[in-house]
Amino acid sequence: MGMAEINSNMPRDNTDELRWPMEPHALLHRMRGKVESVLIGKRDTVSMALTALLAGGHVLLEDVPGVGKTMLARAFARVMGGEFARIQFTSDLQPSDVTGGSIWDVKRGDFVFRAGPIMSNVVLADEINRTSPRTQSALLEAMEERCVSVDGATRRLPEPFMLIATQNPLRDEGTYPLPEAQLDRFIMRLSIGYPAPQDEIRMLGTGSTAEKLESLRPVVVPDEWIKLQQEAAQVHVHDALLAYVVEVAWATRRAKELTLGASPRASRDWVRAAQAKAYIEGRGFTVPDDFKATAAPVLLHRLVLRSGHETGAARQAEVLERIMQSLPQPVDAAGTGRKR
Known part of the structure; x- marks a missing residue:
C-alpha cells in the first residue's frame, strides 16, 4: 500500500482530528526528499x-531557462495531492483564461460559469512575466483573498490553494515586470541556479524529467496538508522576536537606499515562514535562526532601490544585511535577552 492510500485511510479519533501515521516533521521530510529526488542537489x-508553501504562501521562482523551475513546481504538486493546473502565460493570454467566465449553454438557454484553471489546489503559473500587466492583475484577488470575482459574482477557490509562479529574468526579451502589489503577495522569491557538475552527471543518468515526475506519488491528501498548515501557524513566537521583525521592517522603510521597504504583509509573511521552518524541524517554538534563514527569500523581492543608487539583487541583499546587523537581535528561543 502506498503512502497516499495509508494517508487517505488514516484513523481518526472521536473529535474527527487527524492522527498522523508518523511525526508531522517526518512526513514533511519525506515530502522534501521526494522532491529532491527529481531536482537533484538543490536541498536548500x-x-x-x-x-x-507550508506557511500558506505563494512562491515565485525566478531564474534562467532550463534549470528546473517548472519541474520543481510540478514535483510539489505531485507530492501534495489535490487538483493541479498549469497556466502557460503568453502575451495574448486574457484574464478570463485564468479565472474562467460565463459561456452560453444551448441546452439550458442561459449563461453558465466555466471555471478557469485558477480553480485548482496547486496552480503553476508558468513564465508569468510573459503576459501583460492586465492579465497578471487577474491573480491579485486569488492570491490574497482566495477567491475570484467574475461577472459580478465572487467565487471561493478550493482549499488548499497554492500558486507557484515561474519567471525569466527581466533582461529576457518579451518580459514584463510584475507590479509591486503582485510581488508583495508572493511570500518568497527563490532561485534554483545551475547544478554542480557532480549533480548534473547524476541528473543525466536518472532518465527523463517526465519519467521522474511520473514516479512521484502523493505523500499527503489535501485535508492533511491543511492540517499541517494549521499546526504550523500555531508555533509559538516570542514577543521579542515579533518586535525584531517590526524593527527590521521599519528600518527598510526608512533606509536611504530604498524607495519602498517591507510592507506589513511582508512582516506577517516573515513570521509565518519562520513558524513553518520551526515546524518542519519538529519544534513548537521559533528561534532567531528561523528568522535569519527566511529573511532574504521573504523580504528582498519587496525592496525597491531608490533611483541613483546601484541596482540589482546583490545591492538589495547588501542593504538588508546592513539593516539586520545594525539592529539588536533576540538571543534565544524564549527571547529573554537581546544582544548586538
Whole structure:
C-alpha cells in the first residue's frame, strides 16, 4: 500500500482530528526528499519552497531557462495531492483564461460559469512575466483573498490553494515586470541556479524529467496538508522576536537606499515562514535562526532601490544585511535577552 492510500485511510479519533501515521516533521521530510529526488542537489531551494508553501504562501521562482523551475513546481504538486493546473502565460493570454467566465449553454438557454484553471489546489503559473500587466492583475484577488470575482459574482477557490509562479529574468526579451502589489503577495522569491557538475552527471543518468515526475506519488491528501498548515501557524513566537521583525521592517522603510521597504504583509509573511521552518524541524517554538534563514527569500523581492543608487539583487541583499546587523537581535528561543 502506498503512502497516499495509508494517508487517505488514516484513523481518526472521536473529535474527527487527524492522527498522523508518523511525526508531522517526518512526513514533511519525506515530502522534501521526494522532491529532491527529481531536482537533484538543490536541498536548500526545495526546503525553502516547502517552508513557503507550508506557511500558506505563494512562491515565485525566478531564474534562467532550463534549470528546473517548472519541474520543481510540478514535483510539489505531485507530492501534495489535490487538483493541479498549469497556466502557460503568453502575451495574448486574457484574464478570463485564468479565472474562467460565463459561456452560453444551448441546452439550458442561459449563461453558465466555466471555471478557469485558477480553480485548482496547486496552480503553476508558468513564465508569468510573459503576459501583460492586465492579465497578471487577474491573480491579485486569488492570491490574497482566495477567491475570484467574475461577472459580478465572487467565487471561493478550493482549499488548499497554492500558486507557484515561474519567471525569466527581466533582461529576457518579451518580459514584463510584475507590479509591486503582485510581488508583495508572493511570500518568497527563490532561485534554483545551475547544478554542480557532480549533480548534473547524476541528473543525466536518472532518465527523463517526465519519467521522474511520473514516479512521484502523493505523500499527503489535501485535508492533511491543511492540517499541517494549521499546526504550523500555531508555533509559538516570542514577543521579542515579533518586535525584531517590526524593527527590521521599519528600518527598510526608512533606509536611504530604498524607495519602498517591507510592507506589513511582508512582516506577517516573515513570521509565518519562520513558524513553518520551526515546524518542519519538529519544534513548537521559533528561534532567531528561523528568522535569519527566511529573511532574504521573504523580504528582498519587496525592496525597491531608490533611483541613483546601484541596482540589482546583490545591492538589495547588501542593504538588508546592513539593516539586520545594525539592529539588536533576540538571543534565544524564549527571547529573554537581546544582544548586538
